[in-house]
Amino acid sequence: MMPEQSNNQLQFWEELKRRKVIRVIPVYAAAAFVLLELVDIIAEPFGLPDWTLKLVFVLLCIGLVISVILSWIYDVTPEGIQKTKSAGEETQNMRQEKPNKIIGWKIATYASVIIIISLILFNVLTRGKSIDLSGLDKTIAVLPFEIYGNKDSSIYLHKVLPIAIIGQLQHVEGFTVRARGSSLNYENTKLRRSEIGNQLNANYLLTGIVQQQEEKVMVNIMLEQAPTEEVIWENSFEMAVDDIFKIEKDIARLVATSLKNNFIPQVKTPTDSSKAWLSYLTGLSYYWNTERQVDFELAIRYFERAVQIDPKFCLAYAKLASSHCMMYHFHYDRTDSRLLQARKTLERAKEVDAGNPDVIFAEGVYSYVIQDFEKSLEKYKAAEGLVSDIEDFYLMFGSLYRRKGNLEKAIEYYLKSYEADPQHGLLPLELGETYLMLRNYELSEKYFDLYISLGGISEKAIINKVYLYLVWERGTTKSRQALMETRSLLGEKSDMELTYNHVRIELIDGKYDEALKVLQAERSKVLDHQFIYRPKSLYFAAIYRIAGNPELAKAYYDSARVHLEAKIEDSPEDHRYHSSLGIAYAGLGRKKEAIEEGIAAVSLMPITKDFYKGIFQLEDLARIYTMVGEDDLALEQLDQLLSMPSFISVNLLEKDPVWKPLWDLPEFKELIEKYSN
DSSP, rough: OOOHHHHHHHHHHHHHTTTTTTHHHHHHHHHHHHHHHHHHTTTTTTOOOHHHHHHHHHHHHHHHHHHHHHHEEEEEEEEEEEEEEOOHHHHHHHHHSHHHHHHHHHHHHHHHHHHHHHHHHHHHHHHHHHHOOTTOOOEEEEOOOOEEEEEHHHHHHHHHHHHHHHHHHHTBTTOOOOOHHHHHGGTTOOOOOHHHHHHHTEEEEEEEEEEETEEEEEEEEEEEEETTTEEEEEEEEEEETTTTHHHHHHHHHHHHTTTOOOOOOOOOSOOOOOHHHHHHHHOOOOOOTOOHHHHHHHHHHHHHHHHHTTOOOOOHHHHHHHHHHHHTTTSSSOOOOHHHHHHHHHHHHHHHHOOOHHHHHHHHHHHHHTTHHHHHHHHHHTTTOOOOOOOHHHHHHHHHHHHHEEEEEEEEHHHHEEEHHHHHHHHHEEEEEHHTTTTTTHHHHHHHHHHTTTTTOOOSSSSSHHHHHHHHSSSSSHHHHHHHHHHHHHOOOOOHHHHHHHHHHHTTTTTTHHHHHHHOOOOOOOEEESOOOOOOOHHHHHHHHHHHHHHHHHHHHHHHHHHHHHHHHOTTTTTHHHHHHHHHHHHHTTTTHHHHHHHHHHHHOTTTTTTTHHHHHHHHHHHHHHTTHHHHHHHHHHHHTTTSSSSOOHHHHHGGGGGGGGTTTTHHHHHHHHHHH
């Protein structure tokens, strides 16, 4: 029985070979394997769903069965596709078949087998090999997550999951985690992973994809080695929409384990409510976004929702109070009720946990915006090294020292924040402004360039690169170039500060008609920020005064006077209104009143109270003295400004026609010589 069975198997094998089934299988398998590898490679770049590879595999398996059946029944001949002949009919044809043709098919078959084996070995060896993680500092950045599927329903987790994971990774021993402000710049980036790692000074990158369907969310996480762009691991997590606590800890623990570090989660979470936590994280995403009013308003909305859900959520109270403070600080809402909201929120936070470092920091922020800088310094020092948001803390600490006039200390803390958050758009701007005040124009230019490269063309930039060149260069060539570059980047956005600098450039070059055209095209009616308040009419008046048209100048000065007197009646303590009114009075020839208003502005905001705001008032007073013919007093103010950090320079004084009445004075020339390099 056995010999007969063996003979039948041999005959079946021979029949498979004769019908070319043996040839088809390895060739098909090789092609299928290559196709699967191709799908695996292109799936992520083309945004194909996770099930694509499985579908292709199933279809190829079905195709293999069909190919085997068809190769048994049919044969490809020079005359076309024909039904396979029986063994007897085929014998004669086989005798006539050329040996090299038979050998060719055998070579093709053997080659296919070798290709399959080689690809399998390559796939196993490359995918299974251990990536060398030794010798690299444990610096990691969490990049913005992508969204697949319904973007409207996923945007919530798309924003908050990276923030939550960053917070958890900070509890991994030996890790340096890049701040969210830096990683935000890489949303929809085309840069290679190695380039991103180099810019962030991060050796490891964590990326994610969020796909949400109703109440279930699939999150795909990938940890990569930035310098080599190798994938260390990839994992998928399924979660409910509000089940964020577990997943953020699981991801942090997985990262720590793969890099051989210990993950020590917080003993007590800031809140027991996942919904409150999600609202808080969403508020943070807006609080950290920009310094626009709309972002602070959205942050407040989500922080308020968080404390409504969990009335004992101390961290949310702290950020809510700080958000109210920022609304007041940036002059979006200077009412007493805004400050009252901040105070009440702080009191509630202290009732929950008065010793919480984030609450102490928020108290320091409140003291900062009401200009009680000594109290603010005391609170900041008490919270240093203990707060949850160290980058924001260093930024605020640097700003505090700048307000106190200690610019070297300000730079020290700005650089600490910059080191932790190297791609944050706001930090280069603060550094650029501070170095400009110190008249270190090279470093100022470096950080303004960095600010622009990070997309920081915000209308909130009070001092910008155009102003840098106005005070740095003797002419206007580089100022004009920077102006054109900034205008092209801003597009249709209105920017009164930029318009003001444009007008100055045209006045310096004696192009008065062009200055008028620029000002007429500006849609804003007033330049309004925490340092200056200038109605548009005051700029028109200045142009006509310098151009030698006293009648029109007087008309516009009077229009500005009416506007500013009304503002002072409503807010008599606002120093900005007084200095601008002093300029208007000076233009109208009301010397005594002009000087009184200029001095009132300096008294309300002396440099001993707020150095950063105070230098603007000193410059305005010098301008008023110049306009009313008090040359000695004007030179005295300019001497003070040149002797300390400020935005005045000898180059600006020599070319800006505002100071033209002083140019021929021997004392002015002596002043220029004294402070010239």
